Structures are given as structure tokens and as C-alpha cells.
Amino acid sequence: xKKILLLGAGRSASSLIKYLFDNATSESWYITIGDINVAHxxxxxxxxxxxxxxxxxxxxxxxxxxxxxxxxxxxxxxxxIFHIEVAKECLKQERNLITASYVSSAFxxxxxxxxxxxxxxxxxxxxxxxxxxxxxxxxIRSIKEAGGKLTSFKSYTGGxxxxxxxxxxxxxxxxxxxxxxxxxGQGTAKYIKQGQYKYIPYHKLFKRTDELFVExxxxxxxxxxRDSLSYREPYGLLDIPTMLRGxxxxxxxxxxxxxxxxxxxxxxxxxxDGSDQMTYRTFVESFLPPATSPGxxxxxxxSLYLGVPADGEVMEKLAWLGLFEDTPVxxxxxxxxxxxxxxxxxxxTLAPGDKDMIVMQHLFAYELNGEQRExxxxxxxxxxxxxxxxxxxxxxxxxxxLAKLMLQGKITHRGxxxxxxxxxxxxxxxxxxxxxxxxxxQERVVAEV
Numbered sequence: 001x002k003k004i005l006l007l008g009a010g011r012s013a014s015s016l017i018k019y020l021f022d023n024a025t026s027e028s029w030y031i032t033i034g035d036i037n038v039a040h041x042x043x044x045x046x047x048x049x050x051x052x053x054x055x056x057x058x059x060x061x062x063x064x065x066x067x068x069x070x071x072x073x074x075x076x077x078x079x080x081i082f083h084i085e086v087a088k089e090c091l092k093q094e095r096n097l098i099t100a101s102y103v104s105s106a107f108x109x110x111x112x113x114x115x116x117x118x119x120x121x122x123x124x125x126x127x128x129x130x131x132x133x134x135x136x137x138x139x140i141r142s143i144k145e146a147g148g149k150l151t152s153f154k155s156y157t158g159g160x161x162x163x164x165x166x167x168x169x170x171x172x173x174x175x176x177x178x179x180x181x182x183x184x185g186q187g188t189a190k191y192i193k194q195g196q197y198k199y200i201p202y203h204k205l206f207k208r209t210d211e212l213f214v215e216x217x218x219x220x221x222x223x224x225x226r227d228s229l230s231y232r233e234p235y236g237l238l239d240i241p242t243m244l245r246g247x248x249x250x251x252x253x254x255x256x257x258x259x260x261x262x263x264x265x266x267x268x269x270x271x272x273d274g275s276d277q278m279t280y281r282t283f284v285e286s287f288l289p290p291a292t293s294p295g296x297x298x299x300x301x302x303s304l305y306l307g308v309p310a311d312g313e314v315m316e317k318l319a320w321l322g323l324f325e326d327t328p329v330x331x332x333x334x335x336x337x338x339x340x341x342x343x344x345x346x347x348x349t350l351a352p353g354d355k356d357m358i359v360m361q362h363l364f365a366y367e368l369n370g371e372q373r374e375x376x377x378x379x380x381x382x383x384x385x386x387x388x389x390x391x392x393x394x395x396x397x398x399x400x401x402l403a404k405l406m407l408q409g410k411i412t413h414r415g416x417x418x419x420x421x422x423x424x425x426x427x428x429x430x431x432x433x434x435x436x437x438x439x440x441x442q443e444r445v446v447a448e449v
Contacts, residue, residue: 001028002407005067007056007086008077009035012100012126012176016077017044023404026052034067035078058082062178069093073218073406075399079177080366083107087121094119098402101396107416115415122411124418125402126395127358128157131233131379131432132245133418134398134425135439136362139377140235142423143366148373150240152365156212156222158248159391162355162382163217169317171250173348175356175383182266182341184247191228198225206258210354212248212361214378220359221254222246233352234420248359256317260340262306263287268337276332277341283339284323298324321347350386357382358390360439364445372446377439397435401428 004020006013021044033041034056057063058078068074068089073096076086080101085302087110090097094117103123114121124130132155143150159175174181189200200208209221217371220380228245249257261380262268264287272278272286281298288301299319303310319326321343329339350356357380364375382391400418403429405411421424432438 001030002072003070004029004031004073004075004403004407005071006031006033006075006077007035007037007058008079009033009041009053010077011389011393012395013077014389014396015392017041017401018077018388019397019400020403021048021051023210023400024048029407032067032071042248058085064089065093068095071095073098073403075099075403077396077399083237087414087418090121091117091119096120096122096398096406097293098122098125098406100130100399101126102129103416103418111416115309118414120406120411121416122402122406122419122424123416125399127159127391127398128360129428130362130398130419131394131437132157132362133234133420134429135360135377135379137235137422137425138391139362139364139375139441143178143364143368143375144236146278146368148366148368150237150364150366151372152242152363153235153237154210154244154246154363155361156220156246157247157360158220158222158358159252160248160359162349162357162390165350165354165356166250168347169313169320170253170256170348172253173350173354173356174345175350175389178341178345179337180418182337182344183268185223185226186266186268187226189224189228190228191224192240193242193244193367196226197229197239203261206254206261209254210246211251212363214359214361214380217357217359217380220248221249221251222248223254234418242365249362252313254318256314259302259314259318265336265340270337271333271335272339275329278339279326280321280329280331280343281326283329287336317355350389352371352386354386355383356389356391358394371448373443374446375441375443377441379437379439381437388400393435394437397432397437398428401431407427409419 034054038053045051045053074090076083076099083099083101084106087097091113096119136155153410161173185205186202189205191198205223209223212220212222223246225245228243232243299310299315308314331339331342360379362377366373381390381394
């Protein structure tokens with residue numbers, strides 16, 4: 001019997017846990033799920049003989065070493081900052097590891113040791129990063145094998161709300177870590193366009209968006225991710241003139257979110273004095289210039305300060321959040337970003353029965369046989385409810401499939417690895433299609449070269 005240690009049982013783990021349970025008997029697995037709080041998993045675990053839960057503290061050196069040593073494979077869905085502790089323990093205990101998070105410089109430093117110990121640390125194996133790599137590499141490989149030369153690659157992903165649950169002015173609800181949504185895009189975005197490096201500072205990011213269209217679902221806005229350039233080498237696209245990776249939102253979201261950026265409400269670098277005494281209105285007030293006249297409405301002041309129409313859709317979105325009301329903040333020593341997160345969670349949390357939606361679109365341009373061609377590859381995946389979300393499926397299922405491949409001895413790449421190799425992405429994409437996670441590709445000839 002092979003033993004799996006899954007660390008992390010948050011919102012993105014539900015589909016992974018279901019997948020592991022569905023395959024446990026046929027694959028002869030025993031699954032231990034560890035997290036700081038596992039009480040919500042008891043109804044799932046009690047009826048089965050192949051799983052258990054443990055209260056797990058990643059900072060407890062003794063417990064971490066003991067639990068990792070028992071496992072044949074470790075999967076970490078803990079917050080990203082804790083993965084490195086788990087990875088170092090896996091190297092000590094000579095155990096393979098799978099995570100969905102980005103490769104960092106700290107992980108790259110483990111690459112050589114993992115190779116020497118014949119271990120695999122598979123990362124970026126969820127949705128984005130993860131399915132985006134796999135699906136893009138499948139098309140890139142196909143184009144190259146046909147003799148095509150890629151001239152442009154753009155890729156966008158959005159965790160959104162399904163049409164039947166799209167019932168607020170923002171057309172958005174949280175389907176992953178709210179804090180990450182609030183802090184998204186901070187820093188400078190960099191990409192390449194027609195051979196020229198481009199940079200977008202944070203305060204301009206949500207003003208410089210691209211419009212995309214998805215058949216049957218309408219128009220979306222895409223804004224650039226922080227670093228679109230680091231994947232040129234892994235993708236084999238070092239000489240590509242245009243490459244951009246970005247995030248999708250419904251039209252109108254970015255324009256309204258930019259108000260938060262311009263006011264400074266997404267800043268997480270300092271704490272507010274007296275935040276526990278603030279209301280939502282006085283919180284916003286603290287970032288505005290003094291009123292020009294007594295009793296001047298806040299909407300009018302924001303309009304004058306930022307050039308946003310006082311009676312337009314942006315102001316409607318802000319008012320719907322309750323930003324102009326005297327609702328108590330009730331957070332002590334909070335950063336602006338933490339206060340904003342609290343406000344948003346009250347309005348953007350998935351309600352019982354709500355469904356989410358994942359939209360991913362790759363846009364390829366290439367030259368072949370004297371023609372300029374374009375390929376659009378699009379994924380739309382729907383959640384079942386507020387627990388078995390599309391986000392949980394698209395993060396958890398590829399991790400689970402890779403875990404199965406690992407325990408079956410079908411993964412031979414060693415070191416710190418991302419799923420850009422056919423050995424990894426072909427079986428994952430094939431099995432994802434069985435779960436309804438499938439890309440639709442359209443190709444057209446644009447012009448003669």
C-alpha cells in the first residue's frame with residue numbers, strides 16, 4: 001500500500017481529496033490529510049478505511065519529520081510560504097513532493113540535491129500555473145512539429161462567477177484566497193511585444209487592459225501578470241517577438257478596481273492608526289483630500305479626485321460594496337488591504353448553491369508555409385456548487401493525476417520540475433477531459449506572408 005500525505009485542506013483541496021478517495025481502493029493508497037483544522041473533514045473520513053486526518057503544524061519540526069517519513073508521496077496545498085519547509089523535509093527524508101505553487105528561487109536552490117537523490121519536486125501543477133503550461137505546451141509542440149514558427153503567444157486565465165450566479169454589479173466573487181485577489185498585480189508587469197520589452201507599473205496596470213471574446217460567454221478584460229518573460233525559456237520561445245500572460249475579469253471590473261489602487265486601499269505595507277474605530281465610510285474618507293464644501297457627497301469627492309463619473313457604473317459598484325456607509329471596520333492595527341479584504345468578503349463570498357467558472361484562453365500566432373496563422377485555445381469549466389468549485393477542480397485534479405502517475409512510477413523527470421514535458425502533460429490533459437475539463441481550439445489563416 002502506498003501512503004500519501006496531503007498537507008492543506010482549504011478551499012482548493014475539495015476536488016483533490018475527492019479524486020484521491022475515488023482512486024484509493026483501485027490504486028491501493030492510504031491517505032493522511034493534515035492541516036491546522038481538519039474538523040470539517042470528519043464526515044468524509046469516518047466512513048472509509050483508507051484515510052485519516054491529523055491536526056498538523058508545519059512549524060513543528062518533530063511532527064513534520066515524523067509524518068513525512070511515513071509517506072511515499074507528499075502533496076502540499078498549504079499557503080505557498082510554507083512549501084519550502086515541507087520541501088526541505090522531503091529532501092531529508094528522500095520523499096517526492098507535488099505542489100501547485102510557483103517555483104521560487106528558494107526552490108531552484110533545491111534542484112541539484114533533488115536530482116542527486118533521484119527525487120521529483122513537481123511544482124506549478126494546478127490551474128495557473130499548471131493547466132496553462134500543459135495546454136500551451138501541447139499547442140506549441142504541435143505547431144513546431146508541423147514546421148511552424150511562433151510569432152506571438154498570449155495567455156489569460158480568470159477565476160470568475162458562473163452566469164447563473166452572476167448577480168452583483170462587479171460580476172465577481174471569491175473563488176480562491178481573498179488576500180491574493182486584493183494584492184494581485186502589485187509590482188511591475190513586464191512582457192514583450194513585437195520585440196520590445198514593455199513595463200506596466202502597478203498604478204497603471206488596471207488602465208491598460210486587453211479585450212478578449214469567448215464564444216457563448218461574451219467579452220472580458222485581461223490585465224498583465226507581473227512576469228510574462230520567465231517562461232520563454234521553459235516553453236522554448238526565447239526568440240518569440242510577443243509574449244504576455246495575464247488575468248481575466250469581466251468588463252468593467254478593472255476600471256472599478258483601479259479606484260482602489262489609486263486611493264491606496266490595496267496597500268499592505270503599513271497599519272492604519274485607529275482602524276478598529278473606523279467605519280467603511282471613514283476608511284475611504286481617510287484617503288481623500290478635504291471636502292471642497294460642507295456636506296459634499298463622497299461619490300462627488302471621489303469623482304473630482306479621480307475623474308470617475310459620479311453617476312456611472314464604477315460608482316455604482318463602490319456604493320454596492322457599502323463603502324459610503326457607517327458599517328464598523330472592527331479590525332485593530334489593520335493594513336488598508338486587510339480592511340478592503342474584510343469589506344469585499346462580506347459581499348463577494350460564494351453563497352450556498354453559487355457556481356463559479358474558470359475561463360482560460362491562449363492566443364497563438366505563427367508562420368507556416370508562407371502563411372500567417374492564428375490558433376485560439378479556450379477552456380471554460382463550471383463548478384458544481386460553492387464547495388466543488390471549478391477552481392478546486394482545476395487546481396486539484398491535475399495535482400491528483402500527477403500524484404497517481406508518480407506513484408505508478410511513470411514520472412522520470414527529477415529535480416524541481418514543472419509540467420512542460422509530454423510525459424507529464426499528455427496523460428494529465430487526457431484524463432482532465434474525462435472530467436469535462438477540455439480545451440476548444442480554433443485555427444484560421446490570417447494572411448500570406
